Structure formats: structure tokens, C-alpha cells
Amino acid sequence: MEALDGNAIGGLLIDVFGTEMTAERSTCATCGASRPVAELVVYRPGLGTVVRCRTCGSVLMVFAQFRGITCVDLHGLAALG
Amino acid sequence: MAGTAVRRRLTWQLGTVGSLTDETAMVRTIALDVPGWPGHRAGQHLDVRLTAEDGYRAERSYSIASAPGEPVAITVERLDDGEVSPYLTKELMATDELELRGPIGGYFVWDPTDCRPLMLLAGGSGIVPLRAILRHRERTGSAVPVRLLYSSRSWEDVIYRDELDALGDGVQVIHALTRRQPPGWTGYARRVDAQMLTEVAWPADQAPLAYACGPTSFVETVAGGLVGLGYPPQRVKTERFGATGDR
Numbered sequence: 158m159e160a161l162d163g164n165a166i167g168g169l170l171i172d173v174f175g176t177e178m179t180a181e182r183s184t185c186a187t188c189g190a191s192r193p194v195a196e197l198v199v200y201r202p203g204l205g206t207v208v209r210c211r212t213c214g215s216v217l218m219v220f221a222q223f224r225g226i227t228c229v230d231l232h233g234l235a236a237l238g
Numbered sequence: 239m240a241g242t243a244v245r246r247r248l249t250w251q252l253g254t255v256g257s258l259t260d261e262t263a264m265v266r267t268i269a270l271d272v273p274g275w276p277g278h279r280a281g282q283h284l285d286v287r288l289t290a291e292d293g294y295r296a297e298r299s300y301s302i303a304s305a306p307g308e309p310v311a312i313t314v315e316r317l318d319d320g321e322v323s324p325y326l327t328k329e330l331m332a333t334d335e336l337e338l339r340g341p342i343g344g345y346f347v348w349d350p351t352d353c354r355p356l357m358l359l360a361g362g363s364g365i366v367p368l369r370a371i372l373r374h375r376e377r378t379g380s381a382v383p384v385r386l387l388y389s390s391r392s393w394e395d396v397i398y399r400d401e402l403d404a405l406g407d408g409v410q411v412i413h414a415l416t417r418r419q420p421p422g423w424t425g426y427a428r429r430v431d432a433q434m435l436t437e438v439a440w441p442a443d444q445a446p447l448a449y450a451c452g453p454t455s456f457v458e459t460v461a462g463g464l465v466g467l468g469y470p471p472q473r474v475k476t477e478r479f480g481a482t483g484d485r
Contacts, residue, residue: 159453159455161454162476162478164283179345
């Protein structure tokens with residue numbers, strides 16, 4: 158499956174954070190690369206959403222939706238916004 | 239635009255389908271009447287949700303094709319194995335209702351107060367948000383010079399062809415036709431590559447602002463190419479819709 162980018166999850170991020178996030182900067186906790194959320198690599202395999210660093214490929218964010226509840230893992234981020 | 243700056247929840251709502259316009263054999267523009275639409279910025283998108291009788295839901299994002307201040311419209315390319323686009327491009331009729339939410343996105347947007355020359359790069363239906371930018375530029379009387387490099391499979395696949403032909407002064411449109419060209423075609427007849435960008439893109443020393451939208455592979459090629467020409471990465475805004483991208 159081919160990657161999308163962070164623009165594609167603008168709606169999901171508003172659901173989670175309550176505000177537009179795609180123009181915000183993200184910092185990778187693994188390699189320190191910093192870029193707008195819109196430029197991150199996004200995979201949406203159906204079960205959830207995986208967001209990876211465009212520099213080192215580390216997983217930055219994972220979102221899983223189940224019965225209207227969104228589980229959020231931001232473990233791979235050093236900073237957001 | 240003031241409306242979009244306010245923090246608000248993004249809620250699903252119903253829009254009513256207005257006019258339907260076939261842009262090409264595979265692409266249709268759907269005008270929507272959305273009560274309480276807060277206004278959008280050029281380049282934003284909206285999410286569409288279809289619910290089947292058994293409750294199964296499919297959700298897709300579509301770029302907004304209209305300029306801020308114009309009625310909301312999306313332009314949808316039909317993917318025959320898609321879950322959503324065949325319905326939107328073949329079955330949907332005027333006065334039908336469509337569940338949507340938006341506007342969405344604060345990155346791939348253009349503001350007419352920006353004076354930098356615009357370098358727009360579209361692959362296929364990646365033209366849609368760039369058309370909103372071009373219309374916004376016209377409507378606001380912006381004088382920023384624009385070059386649009388637009389890659390399509392064939393002349394028949396060029397979306398908004400007449401509108402792009404009719405663009406006024408200050409906008410240069412350069413087509414690349416990758417698979418099939420009309421007789422006597424003298425333009426580019428290949429995929430966008432680094433050489434083409436060298437010939438077409440504003441020189442980096444003019445401090446241009448670039449927007450690239452299309453399939454992921456197209457965007458990777460052009461974004462990498464522009465950075466290679468000296469464009470700072472932060473001045474190359476990108477939006478990728480995957481290989482099949484229902485968008």
C-alpha cells in the first residue's frame with residue numbers, strides 16, 4: 158500500500174486534538190527531525206492509522222478507532238505543535 | 239477565513255447536491271449546498287462519508303475545487319475498483335444528500351496576501367486544490383505570477399481544460415501528456431522529471447512558493463526535483479493521495 162501524507166489525517170487530528178494540526182511542527186523522538194505534520198508519512202491500512210517520520214521511518218503516532226473511541230499513541234514524538 | 243481560525247469541533251453534516259459537471263470521462267465536479275458552511279481556504283479538503291444499508295461506512299477526503307466565497311464543490315475522479323468514487327461519479331444525482339465534514343487542512347493552503355511567485359505542480363486530479371488557488375487568485379485580484387505544470391495521461395484526461403485555457407495574464411500553463419498525445423502535439427510527452435523542472439520552474443532566486451499535489455510518486459519526484467533546484471523544502475508544500483487515491 159502506498160503512503161499518504163499528514164494532510165490526509167487533518168480530520169482525524171481535529172477529532173483528537175480539537176483543532177487543526179497539519180500545519181503544526183512535529184519532532185521525531187528517534188532522530189530529532191522536525192517538520193509539519195502534513196509532511197509526515199501516513200499509512201491507513203483500514204484497522205487504524207500509522208504515522209511515520211519521513212527522515213528515519215520511526216513510528217511517531219498510531220491511531221486506532223473502535224466503537225467510536227479513538228486510541229492514540231504518540232510515543233514516537235518528542236514534540237508536537 | 240475568519241470562521242476557519244476559530245476552534246470548533248468538526249461535525250458530520252448533510253450537504254445537498256446541486257449541479258453535476260462532467261470534467262472528463264472519469265471526473266465529475268459536484269456542487270454542494272452546505273448549510274452553515276463556515277467558509278474555506280484555497281487548498282483545503284473535506285471528508286465524505288457513505289453509509290451502506292448494513293451500516294458499513296467508507297470515508298474519503300476530497301479537495302475543495304471552488305474558491306473561498308464560492309459555493310462548495312468537489313471534483314472526484316472515478317476509480318473503478320473504488321468504494322466511494324463510483325457512487326459519487328455515477329449514481330449521485332442533484333438534490334441527493336451527502337454526509338460530509340470540513341473544511342480541513344491548514345498546511346496546503348494559499349493566502350492571496352502572499353506575494354511570492356507561485357509554482358503549481360499537478361498530477362492528474364491533483365489539479366483540484368490548485369484550481370481553487372487559481373480561482374482565488376483571480377477573484378482577489380492578486381498579481382502574483384503563476385506557472386502551472388500539469389501532468390495528465392492524455393489531452394482528454396485534462397481536468398478543467400477550458401478553464402485553464404482561459405486563464406488570464408500572469409498564468410502560464412504547461413501541460414505534460416504522459417501516455418497519449420494529440421496529433422501535432424509539441425509539448426512535453428513524458429512524465430515530469432528533473433530536466434523538465436529545470437526548464438519550467440521559477441528559478442529559486444525568485445523566492446517562489448511551490449504547491450505540488452498528485453499521486454505519491456509524482457509528488458516525491460517533483461518535490462525532490464525542486465529542492466534539487468535550490469527551493470528550500472519549507473517552500474515546497476505537498477499533498478499526496480497515494481497510488482489509487484480516491485481523491
